[in-house]
Amino acid sequence: MIRLRGISKVYSIKDAESGGMRDFHALRDVSLDIEDGSIYGIIGRSGAGKSTLIRCVNMLERPTSGQVFVNDMEMTSLSGAELRTARRKIGMIFQSFNLLVNRTVYGNIAFPLELEGWGKSDMRDRVREIASLVEIDGKLDQYPAQLSGGQKQRVGIARALANRPDVLLSDEATSALDPQTTKSVLRLIRDINEKLGLTVVLITHEMNVIKEICHSMAVLESGQVVEEGSVLNVFTRPEKSATKEMLSHVIHSPLPESFADLQFSKAPFQGADLTLQLSFFGTLATRPIISDLARKFNVDINILVAHIDHIRSTPFGTLVIQLSGEEKEAALEYMLDMKLKVEVIGYVARSVELAS
Amino acid sequence: MSQDLLNLLLEGSRDTAYMVAMSSLIAFAIGLPLGVVLSVTSPGGILRNKPVNAVLSLAVNIGRSAPFVILMIAIIPFTRWVVGTSIGINAAVVPLSVAAIPFVGRVVETSLREIDQGIIEAAESMGATPFEIIRKVLLPEGLPGIIGGLTLTVINLVGYSAMAGTLGAGGLGDIAVRYGYQRFMPKVMLATVVILVIMVQLCQIAGDKLASITRHDRKDLSD
Ligand SMILES: Nc1ncnc2c1ncn2[C@@H]1O[C@H](COP(=O)(O)OP(=O)(O)O)[C@@H](O)[C@H]1O
Ligand SMILES: [Mg+2]
Numbered sequence: 001m002i003r004l005r006g007i008s009k010v011y012s013i014k015d016a017e018s019g020g021m022r023d024f025h026a027l028r029d030v031s032l033d034i035e036d037g038s039i040y041g042i043i044g045r046s047g048a049g050k051s052t053l054i055r056c057v058n059m060l061e062r063p064t065s066g067q068v069f070v071n072d073m074e075m076t077s078l079s080g081a082e083l084r085t086a087r088r089k090i091g092m093i094f095q096s097f098n099l100l101v102n103r104t105v106y107g108n109i110a111f112p113l114e115l116e117g118w119g120k121s122d123m124r125d126r127v128r129e130i131a132s133l134v135e136i137d138g139k140l141d142q143y144p145a146q147l148s149g150g151q152k153q154r155v156g157i158a159r160a161l162a163n164r165p166d167v168l169l170s171d172e173a174t175s176a177l178d179p180q181t182t183k184s185v186l187r188l189i190r191d192i193n194e195k196l197g198l199t200v201v202l203i204t205h206e207m208n209v210i211k212e213i214c215h216s217m218a219v220l221e222s223g224q225v226v227e228e229g230s231v232l233n234v235f236t237r238p239e240k241s242a243t244k245e246m247l248s249h250v251i252h253s254p255l256p257e258s259f260a261d262l263q264f265s266k267a268p269f270q271g272a273d274l275t276l277q278l279s280f281f282g283t284l285a286t287r288p289i290i291s292d293l294a295r296k297f298n299v300d301i302n303i304l305v306a307h308i309d310h311i312r313s314t315p316f317g318t319l320v321i322q323l324s325g326e327e328k329e330a331a332l333e334y335m336l337d338m339k340l341k342v343e344v345i346g347y348v349a350r351s352v353e354l355a356s
Numbered sequence: 357m358s359q360d361l362l363n364l365l366l367e368g369s370r371d372t373a374y375m376v377a378m379s380s381l382i383a384f385a386i387g388l389p390l391g392v393v394l395s396v397t398s399p400g401g402i403l404r405n406k407p408v409n410a411v412l413s414l415a416v417n418i419g420r421s422a423p424f425v426i427l428m429i430a431i432i433p434f435t436r437w438v439v440g441t442s443i444g445i446n447a448a449v450v451p452l453s454v455a456a457i458p459f460v461g462r463v464v465e466t467s468l469r470e471i472d473q474g475i476i477e478a479a480e481s482m483g484a485t486p487f488e489i490i491r492k493v494l495l496p497e498g499l500p501g502i503i504g505g506l507t508l509t510v511i512n513l514v515g516y517s518a519m520a521g522t523l524g525a526g527g528l529g530d531i532a533v534r535y536g537y538q539r540f541m542p543k544v545m546l547a548t549v550v551i552l553v554i555m556v557q558l559c560q561i562a563g564d565k566l567a568s569i570t571r572h573d574r575k576d577l578s579d
């Protein structure tokens with residue numbers, strides 16, 4: 001369990017106008033609970049304070065106020081040798097990999113073991129073991145400059161995991177990688193999380209990364225947590241505009257552009273069609289909702305948008321439909337009863353064409 | 357050229373090589389830790405310490421801005437105190453070392469500053485002590501740069517040693533002045549210059565080779 005309690009970080013920075021120094025709040029009163037064994041994503045725009053926050057977990061950055069607990073150890077109270085010992089159980093990976101240029105892959109993975117004073121043969125076994133876990137065992141004698149970005153990050157991961165930490169911190173670990181490589185590195189992090197059961201805290205500015213592997217997430221904006229919860233909840237019920245905007249890149253807009261000019265009315269009127277947005281996830285996504293409705297009610301159904309996506313491996317769908325006919329309100333009731341997440345977009349006068 | 361002159365040149369070369377080698381060793385031995393301390397105490401360093409850094413930095417700057425000839429004369433009392441005399445090749449080693457120490461210090465500091473801050477942070481995140489960071493991160497990662505800087509130091513010392521020679525230290529500089537200049541023997545003058553050029557060239561080649569062996573930050577240099 002990682003607990004952050006009221007973390008604030010204040011930097012003294014030069015004021016552009018007056019030329020004097022002023023306080024800058026990089027983090028404001030951040031509190032988070034991160035469950036053991038989960039993958040926790042923290043997302044925010046550039047400059048939101050993500051790196052500062054994750055660096056507060058292993059005290060690379062000391063919070064100005066607040067407390068950090070990792071496995072009931074109060075990190076904020078540690079210093080010197082105690083802090084270094086605690087850090088050995090917290091692995092960290094970085095956007096720019098930060099591998100030792102003049103050490104081979106083997107030497108890089110062995111580095112934390114050397115710090116812990118491992119013997120030569122134990123060290124060799126452990127390096128081999130962890131290298132094969134991250135599928136870099138064929139490259140042990142090479143230098144980082146000879147590796148691709150994805151391979152470098154695998155070495156970074158191996159190094160971070162070498163002395164069996166409980167926690168892995170990832171500071172934009174995939175941000176320097178192409179989409180294909182990003183996927184494979186994320187899959188690796190996810191496998192490791194499942195195999196070794198270690199807690200992963202990752203920060204990113206990409207919703208796709210969160211969608212791919214995280215269980216829970218927090219949205220950071222201007223140093224504050226503005227939204228927090230399970231990824232499914234935040235994705236399906238985003239509350240803050242910052243969240244919605246970041247989600248718009250990964251979840252297709254609920255309405256086609258050609259709908260933007262239409263006037264939707266909340267109240268029904270003569271000859272109006274009812275436009276609804278349905279979101280569903282898990283097993284519901286596989287149920288034949290549309291044919292169900294058509295069979296049970298006297299309605300015509302026009303599908304405007306249909307989109308199925310996955311959050312981790314859970315199917316997550318968005319459907320925008322238009323109902324016309326006598327029984328549209330009854331059909332709506334039925335869907336609500338089924339615990340489908342239904343959002344009434346409104347009644348609209350003319351029957352609109354399906355957007356291309 | 358007579359056998360005597362050849363012997364003279366040989367002896368001069370040996371003396372020059374001795375002065376350069378001794379003063380290089382001493383300068384490395386003191387300049388390397390000095391450079392490390394300058395680097396780790398700088399703002400943003402792993403053991404940042406303003407007063408220490410300011411004092412050392414000032415001393416280094418003073419040492420580096422003094423022209424060698426002046427430094428050599430100015431520290432004669434110190435030289436006497438250390439080796440008992442102010443003339444001869446052993447006496448020359450003292451000012452040569454003193455002149456090279458601040459240079460080595462800066463060169464080492466610069467090489468260490470070029471190491472990516474992220475690598476040092478990664479080591480910190482793994483629980484490395486400052487001493488472990490110096491030994492296992494800073495020095496190995498900065499090694500190619502340090503070797504390049506040390507090569508430059510040795511080459512500078514070849515030049516300085518010739519200058520010291522003109523002030524009674526012996527070696528090739530001494531020969532160039534006594535025979536080439538005072539007795540007007542242009543062949544001897546030329547010979548000393550050629551030998552000095554060869555020495556510099558050899559140092560450069562050896563230094564470059566050593567630097568490239570220790571450097572692994574490029575794709576094409578795989579060994
Ligand atoms: N050492 C520092 N001194 C002053 N300001 C800093 C320092 N580190 C970070 N900041 C500022 O804090 C804010 C958050 O930085 P950071 O945590 O790196 O953001 P993110 O990782 O979300 O892009 C930024 O505005 C940045 O300029
Ligand atoms: Mg960042």
